[in-house]
Amino acid sequence: MSTMSTGTFVGLLAICAVAQCQLFDALYTYVLGKAAGTTIPMTSSNQPVNVSIGMSLIHLTSLNSKSGDAELEVWMNFGWTDTRLSWDPTTFNDTTVIRLPASRIWNPDVLLFKGHTSSPETLTQVDNRGGVMYMPPTTLKTWCYVGNYTSDGSVTCRLKYGSWAYDVSVLNVVESSNEVDLSNYDSDGTEWELTEQKVERKVTHYACCSYTDVVFSLTFKEKGRRNSVWNIFD
Template identity: 30%
Template sequence: MDSSHGSSMNHGYQLLLRLLFLLLVGTGMTWCDDHEIRLMKHLMLDYDASVRPAAHHSQALSVNFSLSLHHIIDVDEKNQILTTSCWLTQIWMDNHLTWNETDFGGVTVIRLPYFKVWRPDIILYNNADSQYQSSVINTNVIVANNGEVTWLSHGIYKSSCDINVEYFPFDIQNCTLKWASWTYDGYQLDLVITTEEGDISNYHANGEFDLIGLSAFRHVQIYSCCPE
């Protein structure tokens, strides 16, 4: 491939992104007081963050997974890598994190350190970054008294993409970011999308690329080694 078609090129071209999930939830701040301290101790008593919080061990736990695209940082034609800045939102129910608000001064929402609760191990399967973990910023989880857990995270993601510059500078690239659980199968963790349109409400345009589409879809993969 001609190096003149590298990521530093000045010519603009169109880029089509296909993503698997979408939607971002905004939150505010909550004042920490004695009620929240008591509540945190209550929730963490005998809590095991390694146990999947399904209603029954034979039932799948539904996780709403969504993505908000903020910026296309780079399209590296030579190395076939797309670099994006994204917010991820994951929402699920944890029956072990419920409480009666009247017992805790009317507190209905609490923030907890993300590492203290169970979290789905959803990763970017076509990751192309050796420093994947260090490029992701994890925030506190937001827990409602009905057990709904919301986990927001931000990351700079490098994903592999088959880039074809045959028609440069009028080429259209189609890149897919593939997200899935690393250890849970579909009978244990059910990934849910709420819409087929990607969230670009906070997208900042890149002068080199025109974003012409962002979609989300679900694909079920069955491996011959593992029928589940």
């Protein structure tokens, strides 16, 4: 693990005093000097790193009722604790929150299992205790279940997120809420209406170990579609 000695830190503050460093310069250098890159912040062999995950639905860009191909715009919300990123606020102008590039600190390998995601790199929010919140705007491309479309005009998208490499003894994925956040959802420009949504955490057991995941389920119904078995003749 990379560390910064007391002498080096005092010297940094002295340099900043002479060079008139910006408000956060010393703090950023101090925190990133301890970040330890891609090493998982596990402090005990019997205490996994808890990673909370949530989703804010922004827009359903497209949905094909025959193939199930779908594209959605969402804001993902990941939260975890990395005590290596902590600091004493009294030493740094009583600063309790900073923003750091996600690429400069450890990130959980929590991925969408079915489909593809793309998002620009955004800043993480880090508090002085090492709590990290990462909320990247994300484009999801996935495949949804269309088996109910013929009968009731609905399509269900199940978006499963979990760790790709770590079992639950090392990384534990938990839901931050039992609902998808819809406060910023924009349904304009789409022929689909969101009728149901839920969030579930699941544990899958294997012979070697167990893995956790969080599934976001979104059910869309074609606007104006009638709930009738006679739809099969439409």
